[in-house]
Amino acid sequence: MKLTNQLCFSVYNVSRLFTKFYEQVLSDYGLTYSQYLVLVSLWEQDNQTLYNIGQSLNLKSNTLTPLLKRLEIAGWIERKKIESDKRQLLIKLTDKGKSQQHDIYQAISQCVSEQMNLQEYQEAKDIMDKLELSLKNIVS
Template sequence: MKDMTDTRLADQLCFSIYNVNRLFAKYYQKALEPYHLTYTQYIVLLALWQQDCKTLSDLAKELDLASNTLTPLLKRLESAGWLTRCRAENDQRQLTIQLTEKGREQKAAVENCLEKCNEQAGISTDQYYRMLEDNKYLMDGLKNYLEQTTQETV
């Protein structure tokens, strides 16, 4: 069994995840190319496919993105016909984001495309969900650690 204090780069979980993150960026760039979507645009659509019609602030919070990062991205998605941005009638300060017909209709096509890409990458549905669970476990552990160490320094 390997020692977790091994300092070889190839045996570092953080380096492995760093490389997977870079590969995911390339993977999504290639997979989403037929739809002219970036990964970040895709996750905006995912959030709206899960629940349509969200405020800019709710969407920014859900995606953990600053509104000044999200705004130009939403403008490009609106220009491409995926969504609309409109001011709420009762509060002009509130910007609401909503899928267009194209945005709703393309959901299945995008999902099918990504499913085929997963198959081509050799990732079965079972493997996908097992890795997702492992990743959630890792994220929770890291968040707990950061929360604890932040509280200790206060």
């Protein structure tokens, strides 16, 4: 079996390329791809716990904490201890984090629509969703 015939290798390469593709757009905002994913999670639902963000992104707290610290330093989010449970952190968007959402989405949408066939993009997304579900059922 050749490496180039392995679906897992193709997925790995596409993932790396998507990260680079997104970071070209996100660099104008001083964001990495991972930081962008945290913001997307918060744009979907603001005021989340560290645990909930970790669950939605499949990231452990030791990976997520440095991302959140950098986002806080850059003014995108605030991290606060929850009074009722000091072990938990509540993460919320700042005004900057809220106000930049539309501009970032617009920049990414424009880049995707200019560089990719949207029908093929959606078909690939549908296939990846099915593959993810199948793999979750196998490894869980």
